[in-house]
Amino acid sequence: MSIVNQLQIGVLKSLASLYEQTFSEKDFQINQTKPEFEGDYTVVLFSLVKTLRLSPDAIGNQLGEKLVNDYPEIFTSFNIIKGFLNLTVADNYWITLLNKNHADICYGKKALTGKKVMVEYSSPNTNKPLHLGHLRNNFLGWSVAEILKANGQEVIKSCIVNDRGIHICKSMIAWQWYANGATPQSTNTKGDHLVGAYYVKFNDVYKEQVAALMADGNTKEAAEKEAPIMKATQQMLVDWEEGKPEVMELWKTMNSWVYAGFDTTYQKIGSDFDKTYYESNTYLLGKDIVQQGLDKKVFFKKEDGSIWIDLTADGLDEKIVQRKDGTSVYITQDIGLALQKYEQFNIDQSIYVIGNEQNYHMKVLQLICKKLGMPNAENIFHLSYGMVELTSGKMKSREGTIVDADELVDEMIATSQKLTEELGKVKDFTAEELKDLYDIIGLGAMKFYLLRVDPKKTMVFNPEESIDFHGFTGPFVQYTHARIKSILRKELGNGESSNSTNEFKSPLLPLEKAVIIQLEQYPTALEVACEEHNPSVIANYVFNLAKTFNSFYTEHSIGNAETIEKKYLRLQLAAMTANIIKSGMQLMGIRVPERM
RNA sequence: GACUUGGUAGCUCAGCUGGAUAGAGCAUCAGCCUUCUAAGCUGAGGGUCAUUGGUUCGAAUCCAAUCCAGGUCACCA
Numbered sequence: 001m002s003i004v005n006q007l008q009i010g011v012l013k014s015l016a017s018l019y020e021q022t023f024s025e026k027d028f029q030i031n032q033t034k035p036e037f038e039g040d041y042t043v044v045l046f047s048l049v050k051t052l053r054l055s056p057d058a059i060g061n062q063l064g065e066k067l068v069n070d071y072p073e074i075f076t077s078f079n080i081i082k083g084f085l086n087l088t089v090a091d092n093y094w095i096t097l098l099n100k101n102h103a104d105i106c107y108g109k110k111a112l113t114g115k116k117v118m119v120e121y122s123s124p125n126t127n128k129p130l131h132l133g134h135l136r137n138n139f140l141g142w143s144v145a146e147i148l149k150a151n152g153q154e155v156i157k158s159c160i161v162n163d164r165g166i167h168i169c170k171s172m173i174a175w176q177w178y179a180n181g182a183t184p185q186s187t188n189t190k191g192d193h194l195v196g197a198y199y200v201k202f203n204d205v206y207k208e209q210v211a212a213l214m215a216d217g218n219t220k221e222a223a224e225k226e227a228p229i230m231k232a233t234q235q236m237l238v239d240w241e242e243g244k245p246e247v248m249e250l251w252k253t254m255n256s257w258v259y260a261g262f263d264t265t266y267q268k269i270g271s272d273f274d275k276t277y278y279e280s281n282t283y284l285l286g287k288d289i290v291q292q293g294l295d296k297k298v299f300f301k302k303e304d305g306s307i308w309i310d311l312t313a314d315g316l317d318e319k320i321v322q323r324k325d326g327t328s329v330y331i332t333q334d335i336g337l338a339l340q341k342y343e344q345f346n347i348d349q350s351i352y353v354i355g356n357e358q359n360y361h362m363k364v365l366q367l368i369c370k371k372l373g374m375p376n377a378e379n380i381f382h383l384s385y386g387m388v389e390l391t392s393g394k395m396k397s398r399e400g401t402i403v404d405a406d407e408l409v410d411e412m413i414a415t416s417q418k419l420t421e422e423l424g425k426v427k428d429f430t431a432e433e434l435k436d437l438y439d440i441i442g443l444g445a446m447k448f449y450l451l452r453v454d455p456k457k458t459m460v461f462n463p464e465e466s467i468d469f470h471g472f473t474g475p476f477v478q479y480t481h482a483r484i485k486s487i488l489r490k491e492l493g494n495g496e497s498s499n500s501t502n503e504f505k506s507p508l509l510p511l512e513k514a515v516i517i518q519l520e521q522y523p524t525a526l527e528v529a530c531e532e533h534n535p536s537v538i539a540n541y542v543f544n545l546a547k548t549f550n551s552f553y554t555e556h557s558i559g560n561a562e563t564i565e566k567k568y569l570r571l572q573l574a575a576m577t578a579n580i581i582k583s584g585m586q587l588m589g590i591r592v593p594e595r596m
Numbered sequence: 597g598a599c600u601u602g603g604u605a606g607c608u609c610a611g612c613u614g615g616a617u618a619g620a621g622c623a624u625c626a627g628c629c630u631u632c633u634a635a636g637c638u639g640a641g642g643g644u645c646a647u648u649g650g651u652u653c654g655a656a657u658c659c660a661a662u663c664c665a666g667g668u669c670a671c672c673a
Contacts, residue, residue: 026613034616044615046653083653084616125673165673279673306671315599316669323671330673359600360668386601387666391608394666425633441635453609456601458666460608462622469635471621472609479635487632540610543620554628554637574632596635 014066039086056083091508094516102572108523110152118156119145121353125162126258127171128196132403138271141353143535146587151530159273164280169236174202191257285336349379356384386458413442415467444590448474452539480546481592484578511552542584
């Protein structure tokens with residue numbers, strides 16, 4: 001149990017016995033004591049004043065007295081300043097904590113809860129390569145999945161691939177017309193980039209054709225409809241739905257190129273999935289549900305035969321669920337897939353990592369599922385994240401300001417290589433070790449940069465800032481880890497960590513204590529990150545821990561500590577810091593090097 | 597227009613279930629490498645927490661209104 005929890009319980013018990021009144025944790029607040037005051041944790045007394053009709057000083061004195069008396073192994077002294085009861089936690093409490101947990105690489109992780117969750121993320125389209133926005137999505141989804149696991153949940157990572165539809169046909173037509181049979185092999189191009197290039201080509205040609213038609217006197221609408229390349233694309237979609245062999249073959253071939261490209265990227269960035277859905281398999285799902293919905297009178301049919309749901313009573317609009325020609329729309333297959341997920345995997349919760357532009361759509365989806373009486377419909381959770389913008393504004397494909405994922409990854413790795421070479425600290429590494437190190441640092445910097453911001457918020461990607469490896473960055477944290485490891489190697493060899501059960505007689509120094517207090521908070525940070533589905537909680541935690549440790553590190557020597565007891569204490573402290581840094585960074589998919 | 601999210605230092609972001617003098621990184625300035633890795637550390641300057649009003653012993657935090665910015669409101673996905 002965390003120290004804050006223990007204090008909470010202690011205060012509750014003390015209040016009950018002192019005043020014969022029952023309180024709840026919400027009746028008072030516990031904060032970490034501000035550095036300018038003496039003490040470690042603070043109980044804010046104001047909120048108790050009214051109900052107890054006593055002065056803050058009186059309450060504080062009685063409460064402080066009782067706590068120190070009843071829990072001598074935890075609290076050693078207290079002081080009261082202006083309604084704040086500051087308690088000092090016993091050195092022994094911290095030392096015991098260190099002794100017990102310094103070598104535990106699972107510190108903070110929770111036992112299995114039995115809860116089963118699916119996290120869907122990534123959701124790429126097979127007509128263009130991944131970009132910066134996908135990276136935020138991937139890192140977020142992956143990290144949230146790991147955070148849930150660390151909190152004892154069973155997680156299935158899933159991905160829905162958007163592999164069909166008019167946009168896919170666009171790149172297919174353009175390839176057919178202009179590629180002369182070019183393949184990834186013949187052009188030495190990554191498959192997803194090759195296909196993406198023809199998607200761009202489509203748009204260029206389309207624009208030209210529309211302009212030409214308008215010059216001939218057509219209206220804009222007519223021109224957009226009549227442009228030959230668009231007509232051909234629409235015909236191709238019809239052919240695809242009918243399963244016309246040559247179209248299917250082209251579709252399969254081009255998709256296979258894209259998948260090969262995606263695989264390379266996913267492998268590089270460390271994204272993986274337990275289950276992949278393909279829209280070409282799921283787009284017909286949900287059709288029978290439409291009929292059920294009609295029977296249940298959740299849906300209604302309009303005169304033209306289209307089927308709708310009326311959500312106006314819930315403050316939303318009417319929404320179509322099936323076209324008049326009987327074909328299903330986007331939301332229909334989403335309903336079908338949502339149901340399938342629950343049925344196939346028997347999950348308790350379904351998390352969708354999708355951009356906030358789809359907030360309305362996801363609200364509608366959940367509401368429809370509820371109205372249909374689907375089990376667990378209330379456990380559909382949209383993890384809505386903000387867009388990534390550039391310092392110059394939004395990414396726009398038309399203006400060529402899309403930041404390509406592969407290029408960005410390469411650039412980050414190149415930067416880490418350059419910096420590593422300049423610093424020249426790992427000259428004895430083999431070529432293989434070096435390559436691995438550049439990956440660790442470059443990818444670590446990128447993931448940290450994208451995960452350190454609250455997912456809900458729109459964030460700005462600044463290229464110069466992203467390749468700065470100082471301050472609030474992944475490499476800073478990695479560096480702290482490497483420095484600790486270097487000490488541990490020197491002091492302990494490659495053997496076990498220090499596990500001496502010395503009695504530490506000298507009091508903890510402020511910086512020693514500051515580090516241990518933060519170590520103690522890791523389990524709480526894990527819980528918060530889980531509840532909020534928010535990896536930035538971990539990023540901030542791990543950064544602050546590293547910063548505190550670095551202050552300690554420059555001020556006090558570990559190898560040449562004042563006494564042998566101090567040396568062992570500090571070795572434990574360093575080891576535990578390294579373990580937690582490693583564990584926290586792992587939750588974000590970031591590796592930490594032994595040296596850098 | 598309706599719904600929705602946001603507005604905190606020059607920039608990027610924490611803090612938001614109300615508590616002590618609002619924090620961090622970058623940038624700027626001044627220092628610290630013959631002792632465990634300087635990708636580090638110490639310090640300085642920099643704020644009308646969008647505005648106005650309300651609730652409260654106490655408001656960046658809660659409520660209301662206003663201003664500004666983003667998103668959505670498709671028989672697109």
